[in-house]
Amino acid sequence: MMFEGSKNAKQHYLTYMERAGANMREGGVNGTTSFDRTNYFETVPREALEYVLWLESDRMGYLTDVLTQEKLDNQRDVVKNERRQSYENVPYGRAFQMIFENLFPKGHPYSWLVIGSQEDLNAASTEDVKEFFKTYYTPNNCSLVIAGDFETEEAKRLVEKYFAPFDPGPPLERPRLWIPKLDGEKRISVLDRVPQERLYLIWPSPAYFYSGDAELDLASRILSQGKNSRLYKTLVYDKQIASDVSAFNYSLEISGAFGVVATARPSQRLDEIERVIDEEIERFALTGDVG
Structure with missing residues (x-):
């Protein structure tokens, strides 16, 4: 959803990155997700620093203002296709899903794939997305990193200018250490169409x-x-x-x-x-x- 446009930057996010002179060919604009965090990044000329800080602040503050069912359906299809390509229709793709389901107990945040299930993706509504965004995509749950050729004091001024107006989100409890203790050995055998065992x-x-x-x-x-x-x-x-x-x-x-x-x-x-x-x-x- 973060690439589908926000209140004051309604076009696709990559459109604005191209205008900023971002490095589009070497993975310089993207987002990634893991079990513990999601990040978004862009690599742009130093002259575009203020421009991208404005864009990022608009995503943080006003993305849900223009969230529509059409945008959700579009991104849902993208993620579902990514799941098929990465897990469902690739040799050995199901392995780590089964491993983490069996290594970590039910309810553990690592006991399911980060990308979720097809059922989870189908069930997500615009209200679900808005609530999640307002809970987790907030100033008090975000780290902003600027690296490269820039003036420190000027960068601080720009960050203050574009992000200070936002109120913090709800307080969040950090997850506690939870290393599973297995009762014994688990063995799982799976038959699938793969070239080698x-x-x-x-x-x-x-x-x-x-x-x-x-x-x-x-x-x-x-x-x-x-x-x-x-x-x-x-x-x-x-x-x-x-x-x-x-x-x-x-x-x-x-x-x-x-x-x-x-x-x-x-x-x-x-x-x-x-x-x-x-x-x-x-x-x-x-x-x-x-x-």
Whole structure:
């Protein structure tokens, strides 16, 4: 909805970015969403700073004034299509939806995909969007970052000029640390039309900046970064039972997930790949040997 125009800038947002001389080809104007935040950004010449601050302030203050059912339907279709392309109609696309549904308990904010379900998207109304916007897209829940070639005092003056008139939104309670504790091992097997079988091993892990987070970042790199890494060398090069393998530490604000993902070579068994991964992780944990 943030690109569909606001009260004093009624055209599509990218139209104004083109006028401002924004870098449109290198990803310089966009928005992204994750479990913990949504951000919007633009890369423009320094002369356009005031112009884009005015545009951003108009989106914050007056976007819902011109929200219509037509605009909602248009953006709903965009997001539904993105969901199909990213999760529903792509090999292995359903994997992380099922992983997070089973790793995090019901009600945990990480237990569903950020993009939502088709049912959620179909059910959203203009009133839902307005209420959400007035609750979360507010000055007291927003961080504004200006980076580049600008005069600090002038930038502060412009921010004050365009954003100071807005009242804060309702007070928001920050989510509390919620790292799941599993009662036991969970195993999920899914049949799908994919070129090769794939194994996912996932564990709950600390939130970012908490004890153990940095160590797991380092461990994931030692285990799988580069062709000489522990898992790649053993699974892909030496034993040749996997075509690729990766490890990651996905730390978020209130919890995280540490995982190893391996794609089996044709005719190779996932249980054998799992056994080798377990052995390598155990050896690394016991000895700290990185070679």
